[in-house]
Structures are given as C-alpha cells and as structure tokens.
Amino acid sequence: MTVTETPRSASEAAHALVLEASGVTMRFGGLTAVDDVSMKVHEGEIVGLIGPNGAGKTTFFNCLTGMYIPTEGRVTLNGETLPPKPLAVVRAGMARTFQNIRLFANMTALENVMVGRYCRTSSMALTSILRGPKFKREEAATRERAQELLEYVGLAKSTELLARNMPYGDQRRLEIARALATDPQILLLDEPTAGMNPKETEETMHLIFKIRDSGLAVVVIEHDMRFIFNLCDRVLCLVRGSLLVEGTPGEVQSDHRVIEAYIGGDDEEEESA
Amino acid sequence: MRKLRFSDATRTKQGPKAPWLAIAGGALMIVSGLLSWSYDDRILGDLSIRFFPAGIQIYSMLFGVIAVILGVLLLRRPPWLSPARGLRILGITALVFLVWVLGSIAYQSDGLINLNEGGWVALVGALLITVGGTLSPDVEINVLTWPRLSSTLEILIIVVLMAVLLFTVAYTLDIQDGVIFASFLVALIGLTGGLLGTGFGGYLGFLAANNRRPLLLAAFVVAFLFPFTQDGSDANMSIATQILIFAATALGLNIVVGLAGLLDLGYIAFLGTGAYVGAMLSNSAFATVGWKPPFVVVMLVGAATAATFGLIIGSPTLRVSGDYLAIVTLGFGEIFRLTMLNLDGTNGPRLTNGPNGIPAIPDLNFFGFDFGDVHTVAGIPLGRFSNYYFLLLLLLMFVMLVFVRLNDSRIGRGWVAIREDERAAEAMGVNVFGLKLLAFSVGAFLAGLAGTIKAHQDTSVTPEQYVFLESAFLLSAVVLGGMGTVMGVLVGATILKLLPEKLREVNDYRLLVFGLLLVVMMRFRPEGLVPSKRRQLEFHEDDTELVELVQAEHLQESK
Numbered sequence: 001m002t003v004t005e006t007p008r009s010a011s012e013a014a015h016a017l018v019l020e021a022s023g024v025t026m027r028f029g030g031l032t033a034v035d036d037v038s039m040k041v042h043e044g045e046i047v048g049l050i051g052p053n054g055a056g057k058t059t060f061f062n063c064l065t066g067m068y069i070p071t072e073g074r075v076t077l078n079g080e081t082l083p084p085k086p087l088a089v090v091r092a093g094m095a096r097t098f099q100n101i102r103l104f105a106n107m108t109a110l111e112n113v114m115v116g117r118y119c120r121t122s123s124m125a126l127t128s129i130l131r132g133p134k135f136k137r138e139e140a141a142t143r144e145r146a147q148e149l150l151e152y153v154g155l156a157k158s159t160e161l162l163a164r165n166m167p168y169g170d171q172r173r174l175e176i177a178r179a180l181a182t183d184p185q186i187l188l189l190d191e192p193t194a195g196m197n198p199k200e201t202e203e204t205m206h207l208i209f210k211i212r213d214s215g216l217a218v219v220v221i222e223h224d225m226r227f228i229f230n231l232c233d234r235v236l237c238l239v240r241g242s243l244l245v246e247g248t249p250g251e252v253q254s255d256h257r258v259i260e261a262y263i264g265g266d267d268e269e270e271e272s273a
Numbered sequence: 274m275r276k277l278r279f280s281d282a283t284r285t286k287q288g289p290k291a292p293w294l295a296i297a298g299g300a301l302m303i304v305s306g307l308l309s310w311s312y313d314d315r316i317l318g319d320l321s322i323r324f325f326p327a328g329i330q331i332y333s334m335l336f337g338v339i340a341v342i343l344g345v346l347l348l349r350r351p352p353w354l355s356p357a358r359g360l361r362i363l364g365i366t367a368l369v370f371l372v373w374v375l376g377s378i379a380y381q382s383d384g385l386i387n388l389n390e391g392g393w394v395a396l397v398g399a400l401l402i403t404v405g406g407t408l409s410p411d412v413e414i415n416v417l418t419w420p421r422l423s424s425t426l427e428i429l430i431i432v433v434l435m436a437v438l439l440f441t442v443a444y445t446l447d448i449q450d451g452v453i454f455a456s457f458l459v460a461l462i463g464l465t466g467g468l469l470g471t472g473f474g475g476y477l478g479f480l481a482a483n484n485r486r487p488l489l490l491a492a493f494v495v496a497f498l499f500p501f502t503q504d505g506s507d508a509n510m511s512i513a514t515q516i517l518i519f520a521a522t523a524l525g526l527n528i529v530v531g532l533a534g535l536l537d538l539g540y541i542a543f544l545g546t547g548a549y550v551g552a553m554l555s556n557s558a559f560a561t562v563g564w565k566p567p568f569v570v571v572m573l574v575g576a577a578t579a580a581t582f583g584l585i586i587g588s589p590t591l592r593v594s595g596d597y598l599a600i601v602t603l604g605f606g607e608i609f610r611l612t613m614l615n616l617d618g619t620n621g622p623r624l625t626n627g628p629n630g631i632p633a634i635p636d637l638n639f640f641g642f643d644f645g646d647v648h649t650v651a652g653i654p655l656g657r658f659s660n661y662y663f664l665l666l667l668l669l670m671f672v673m674l675v676f677v678r679l680n681d682s683r684i685g686r687g688w689v690a691i692r693e694d695e696r697a698a699e700a701m702g703v704n705v706f707g708l709k710l711l712a713f714s715v716g717a718f719l720a721g722l723a724g725t726i727k728a729h730q731d732t733s734v735t736p737e738q739y740v741f742l743e744s745a746f747l748l749s750a751v752v753l754g755g756m757g758t759v760m761g762v763l764v765g766a767t768i769l770k771l772l773p774e775k776l777r778e779v780n781d782y783r784l785l786v787f788g789l790l791l792v793v794m795m796r797f798r799p800e801g802l803v804p805s806k807r808r809q810l811e812f813h814e815d816d817t818e819l820v821e822l823v824q825a826e827h828l829q830e831s832k
Contacts, residue, residue, distance in 0.1 A: 067696070086700045087702060090701065090702035095701075098700075102694050103694075104689065104693040104694060104697070106693060107686075111686060111689075114683075114686055115686050115690045115701055116701050117683075118683060118687055118701070119703070124711075125715060128678055128679055128683065128685075129674065129679065131678060138683075139683070142683070160824075160827045161824065162823065165824055182701060
C-alpha cells in the first residue's frame with residue numbers, strides 16, 4: 001500500500017458519492033445548533049470540518065451518526081437514507097471516534113477493538129453456550145482481525161494493555177482502530193489530534209492518509225489548522241451552526257470571512273454559545 | 274525448576290523481640306486449651322474440665338500452634354514468605370474469636386465471674402500475637418519467583434486441599450450449637466487467613482489459575498461426594514439443597530445484575546413462575562391443569578414461560594435507563610404475587626388456588642427412580658434431600674456453564690461495553706437494547722428452570738414464598754458475594770442461607786444483621802467478597818496499584 005503524502009485535488013477525488021447530508025438542522029428548544037448544513041463526501045476523500053468553539057461541528061457529527069435525531073434534513077449513505085439510530089448507522093457503514101475519548105476503559109486494547117467487531121459477527125446466546133465450530137471460527141476471526149487492526153494503527157505491542165493505562169495518543173489511535181473494526185465505508189474523526197504533540201500529530205496524519213488510501217472516506221473535525229490544511233481535500237467551515245465556506249484548503253485558508261470568524265470581533269459570543 | 278530470586282531491598286529491619294512475642298502468645302494459647310474456661314459445665318460443650326480440651330479449646334490451641342510456627346518462621350526471616358502479615362490476621366481474628374467466646378460464656382452463665390483462668394490466658398496470648406505481628410515488618414513477596422512444581426504435584430495439592438475442604442464442610446455442618454458454630458467459623462477464617470496471608474494464598478491463586486480444569490473437576494467431585502459424608506441424615510442435606518437452589522437462582526440473577534448491569538428487584542417472580550408451572554403440571558391432586566407431561570417438558574415449559582414474562586416486562590422498560598427498570602421490576606414482583614393470590618376461581622380463573630397454593634406435590638420420578646425414596650449407594654443411605662441435591666447440583670452446573678460461556682463470548686464483551694459506556698457501545702454497533710433483553714430473558718429462563726425443581730422439592734407452592742424480601746435476599750447474595758463472578762455468588766448464597774439456619778439466635782434479627790452487613794460491605798468493599806477484577810476496577814477508579822495488578826494478570830494470560 002503506498003502512502004500519498006499530499007492531498008489530492010477535488011477533481012481527482014470525484015469518485016462515487018458515499019455520504020450526503022442535505023439541509024441538516026438541529027434545534028434544542030430555541031437554540032439552533034446546526035442550521036441547514038449540507039455536505040457531500042466521496043470515496044477516498046478527506047473532508048475537514050473547522051469552525052470556532054461552539055460552531056456546531058460535534059452536534060453535526062451526532063446528527064450524522066444518529067446519536068441525535070436532526071430536526072430537519074436527511075442523511076444518505078450510498079444513496080440510502082439512514083434512520084437516526086446509531087446502530088443502523090454503524091451497520092450501514094459509518095463509524096466515528098469521540099472528541100472526549102470514550103474507550104471502554106477497563107477493557108484491554110484488544111477487547112476494545114473486538115467490541116467493534118460486534119456488528120459484523122453473529123454468534124448469539126445458544127451458539128455461545130454450545131461452543132460449536134462456528135463459534136470458535138468466528139471468535140478466532142474476530143481476535144485475528146482485531147490484532148490486525150491494532151497493528152494497522154501501530155499498537156501491535158499494546159494489545160493486552162488496559163485502555164485506561166495507555167498514553168493519550170495511543171488511546172486516540174485505539175479509538176480509530178475500534179471504529180475501523182466495524183468495517184466502515186466512511187470514518188468520522190472528532191478532533192483526532194487534540195492533546196497530541198507534533199510528532200504524534202504527524203503520525204496521525206500518516207495514519208489517516210493510509211486509511212484514505214485503503215478506499216475509505218474520512219471526515220475530520222480539527223482545530224489544528226496546519227494539520228487540517230495539510231490533510232484535507234476539501235474543507236468546510238461552520239460558524240454559529242451554519243456553513244460559512246466550503247472549498248479546497250487553499251480557498252478556505254485565504255477566505256477573509258474564515259479569518260474573521262476565528263480572530264474577528266465576535267469571539268466572546270462564540271465561546272459562550 | 275526456576276531459580277529463586279531474592280532481593281535484599283525487600284528485607285527491612287524488625288524489632289528483635291517481635292517474633293518472641295508472637296511465640297509466647299502462641300504458647301499461651303496452646304496452654305489455655307488445657308485450662309478451664311468456664312465455671313459452668315453445661316454451656317458450649319463443657320469447657321470447665323482442666324487437661325481435657327473440648328471444641329472451642331481445641332480451636333484456641335490451633336491458633337496457638339500456627340502462631341508458634343509463624344513466629345519461628347519470623348525469627349528465621351525467609352525472604353520469600355511474609356509471616357508478619359499472617360500473624361496479624363491470626364492475632365486479630367483470635368481476638369474476635371475470644372471476645373465472641375468469652376462474651377457468650379459470660380452471657381450464658383450470667384456474668385464474667387463465671388469465666389475461669391483459661392479464657393483470660395488465651396486472651397493475653399491473642400493480644401501478644403497481634404502485637405508481635407504488628408511490630409514485624411511485611412516482606413514484599415512475588416509468588417512467581419517461587420519454584421514451580423511438576424504439574425502432577427500441583428494437581429495433587431489441589432486434590433488434597435479439596436479433600437480437606439470436604440471434611441471441613443462436613444465437620445462445620447455437624448456442629449449443632451450456634452455459638453460454637455460461629456466461633457468455629459471465625460477460627461476457620463483466622464487459621465486459613467493466617468496461613469494464606471503469609472503468601473501461600475497468592476501461591477494457591479497462582480496454582481488455581483494454572484490448573485482451572487482439574488480444580489473445577491475436583492470441586493464438583495467434592496460437591497458430589499458431600500451427601501456421602503452425611504450418613505443418611507437429612508438435616509444438613511435439607512440446608513444444602515436450599516443453598517443450591519438459592520445459589521442457582523442468584524447466579525441467574527448475576528447474569529442480569531453482574532454481567533449486563535441491570536438492576537432487577539423482582540427476580541423472585543421468575544422463580545415463582547417456574548414453580549407455579551411446575552406445580553400446575555404436576556401430579557398433585559390440587560393441580561389445576563389436566564396436562565401431565567414428563568418432567569423434562571415441564572422444566573422447559575416453566576423456563577419458557579418465565580422467559581416470556583421476562584421479554585414482556587423487559588421490552589418496554591429496557592429502553593429507558595436503569596432506575597426505571599428497578600421500579601418496574603419491583604412492581605412486577607408484586608403484580609406476580611397478587612395475581613397468584615387472586616387466580617383462585619372467585620376473582621379470576623382457578624389456576625393457583627389463591628392463598629392456599631398448590632400443596633401435596635409428589636416427588637419427582639425419573640424412569641422409576643423415586644426422589645422420595647432412600648437409596649443406598651456403597652453402603653451409605655441417601656435420603657430424599659440427597660436425591661434433590663444431586664439434581665440441583667446438575668442444575669447449578671448448567672447455570673454456571675451458561676454464565677461462564679456467555680460471559681466469555683461476543684455477548685459478554687457487549688455487556689462489558691454497555692456497562693462501561695452505553696452510548697459509546699451503541700455508537701460502535703453494539704445492540705444495547707437487544708443485549709439487555711437477552712440478559713433479562715436468559716436470567717428469567719434460568720430462574721424458571723430452578724423454580725420447577727423447587728416446586729417438587731418444597732412439595733407445595735404458595736404466594737408467600739415469592740415476596741419482595743426474597744428478591745432482596747437474592748440481590749444481597751449477588752452484591753455480598755461479588756457481581757459478575759460465579760465464586761462470589763456461591764459464597765454469598767452460602768453465607769445468606771447457612772448462617773440463619775445454624776445461628777438460630779440470629780434468625781430473628783437476620784434482616785437487621787444482613788442490612789448492617791451490606792452497609793458495611795458497601796463502605797469497605799463495594800465490589801463484594803469475590804469480585805471480578807473488572808468490576809473491582811469499576812469500583813476503584815483511582816487505585817493505581819489495582820490497575821497494575823490487573824494489567825499484569827492480562828499480560829500473564831496472554832503468554
């Protein structure tokens with residue numbers, strides 16, 4: 001597998017459409033957290049989602065993955081409308097990580113990833129009790145796949161560590177491995193480099209490229225601008241719940257409205273929102 | 274054989290006199306056994322005669338013998354053993370033992386004046402042991418550096434220990450006097466604790482982990498042999514069958530509570546469902562249903578009915594968070610009892626005979642093997658309760674199998690994930706609702722299974738047997754023993770069923786005592802007596818030492 005270090009241009013990424021969100025709106029009482037946001041993600045594409053704190057990025061993720069039921073709008077994966085249920089969304093092929101790491105702290109790294117295999121395996125109660133050949137085969141396959149994925153993200157040596165005992169950067173990578181275990185077509189990463197040092201950030205970037213090259217679509221929320229502009233094929237900027245700008249990293253980077261949103265006058269209001 | 278590795282860093286200075294204190298204390302306790310403890314010869318198996326030790330005096334002498342052994346070991350300061358810790362445990366339990374015994378003598382013979390010199394000598398001895406143990410430093414020990422024995426020898430140790438266990442259990446149950454029984458339990462805890470605390474406990478745990486299958490087999494052989502030690506007497510077998518049925522039910526509840534993390538306060542209703550189905554389909558003259566299938570079919574019908582109830586209760590409530598489920602199950606338990614009370618022909622269809630219940634349920638009969646008869650095997654008569662004991666042992670084995678195998682599977686991993694972080698589990702594709710419902714209905718199924726046997730063993734089924742208090746007791750057994758483990762539930766069930774039977778004095782206050790016990794447990798050991806390591810971690814989030822320990826075990830297992 002070759003690793004492409006540079007982002008591809010938008011035209012090159014014009015593969016099959018994977019995810020389409022149209023007119024997604026999320027209101028909590030009087031507060032409109034996400035306002036009419038539309039997004040398209042293609043196969044083998046890395047899309048970045050930026051915006052000041054409280055812009056609604058994570059809420060938008062939650063709408064996509066069925067953790068929130070959007071007030072309005074539609075999310076389709078491969079042309080099929082997704083019901084707003086996390087389980088159905090994962091089964092359809094969309095996996096995510098969390099901004100504040102939500103690993104199963106008292107399970108080992110391997111067990112965490114094995115939980116990710118849950119929705120792609122089928123042994124139920126009777127099979128588990130009887131322990132027939134099917135059960136053993138599936139269990140061995142689950143273990144093997146989990147091991148593979150840990151190696152893939154660079155945690156081959158940490159399989160038996162408890163998740164809570166792992167260094168911060170490794171926990172982020174373990175979350176990615178766990179999400180990959182669900183065999184997704186599209187991976188949503190919520191601040192994958194938060195709290196990482198430059199070296200770890202660099203490694204994460206390579207990992208995301210590697211994932212992209214294996215044919216997955218990736219959507220990334222991030223505050224680290226250098227990271228996002230180096231990584232993404234396309235960037236969306238959310239401000240106060242609505243889509244401000246969409247374009248290539250170059251376009252977004254030079255857009256004066258984006259700069260204004262980040263360093264401009266209304267900063268305090270954004271923080272409190 | 275691996276070489277022993279000692280590090281001098283673990284040796285610390287100790288008071289030179291401390292071991293001698295312990296040895297002197299031990300000697301005093303040995304001597305005390307030969308002295309008179311009580312002026313009154315009618316109480317506690319006659320402790321009044323000098324140079325003729327009875328039960329309690331012998332226990333005291335055993336304390337002394339072990340204290341002397343540990344004291345001598347302490348003098349030699351072996352770097353691979355920590356006698357000081359053993360001595361402390363020994364000393365403190367000896368104090369508890371003596372306070373209990375001397376207090377009981379004073380109470381039963383009206384006043385401390387009736388105590389003779391032996392008791393006081395023993396008390397001084399116990400104090401000296403405790404002081405000696407406290408003044409001596411601990412030795413950090415790592416059992417992994419102990420020499421490895423050959424596997425046959427390891428298995429032999431397990432067999433010997435199991436045999437000792439069998440005879441201890443038989444001896445314990447043979448004690449009729451409540452006070453002596455309790456003092457023997459304390460002595461047992463102290464003596465084993467004193468020996469195991471030195472480091473042998475860790476080594477035995479290591480042995481057990483290395484030889485799981487032989488250990489399990491040996492444990493079942495012991496359980497199977499137990500009725501043969503009773504010489505045809507049904508007194509203890511009756512208690513044993515009660516413990517077994519209680520343990521099997523509590524283990525089913527542990528799937529719901531310990532594995533899936535759901536609080537079920539009406540679990541007894543599922544046991545009751547099974548029992549009522551068993552009674553209604555039995556050959557009792559009061560049975561209300563004409564269909565008389567073979568018992569295997571009855572068991573399946575009972576279990577399936579209970580599981581169906583579980584599904585009906587579970588499906589609307591398991592979608593909401595924990596507290597609601599507790600309340601709904603609490604309500605379900607009451608609904609069950611009231612329904613059984615009212616299906617008497619006047620308020621509803623005549624199914625249960627209302628408060629009279631269904632009495633005179635005949636004993637089971639498997640292909641001519643009547644459970645009510647006495648059968649003689651190898652010259653030892655086995656009565657009615659022994660017959661049920663064997664059947665219930667099979668049931669318990671089945672429930673254990675279901676528990677262990679579900680826990681160690683895709684489903685078990687899903688349950689852990691749900692307990693750890695329900696939202697994350699769902700976002701990772703775990704069918705949270707489905708798994709909760711599964712736990713709930715598997716638990717109900719197992720309780721229903723147990724209920725059908727219970728109906729025959731009790732010979733009658735009435736609504737009063739299935740009140741909320743029984744659910745609370747089942748839950749206490751799970752919480753006391755340890756959520757999520759098999760051993761824990763077995764320990765919890767034994768304590769909760771055996772103590773009230775043997776300690777008749779406590780029986781009237783058993784709710785008070787168990788309540789206090791649970792409060793104390795929640796304060797000092799919320800994870801239960803025999804917790805699962807993961808549960809323990811959940812209760813002690815910031816205990817780094819524990820985390821390291823569990824971590825080391827995982828690494829050990831993966832090798």
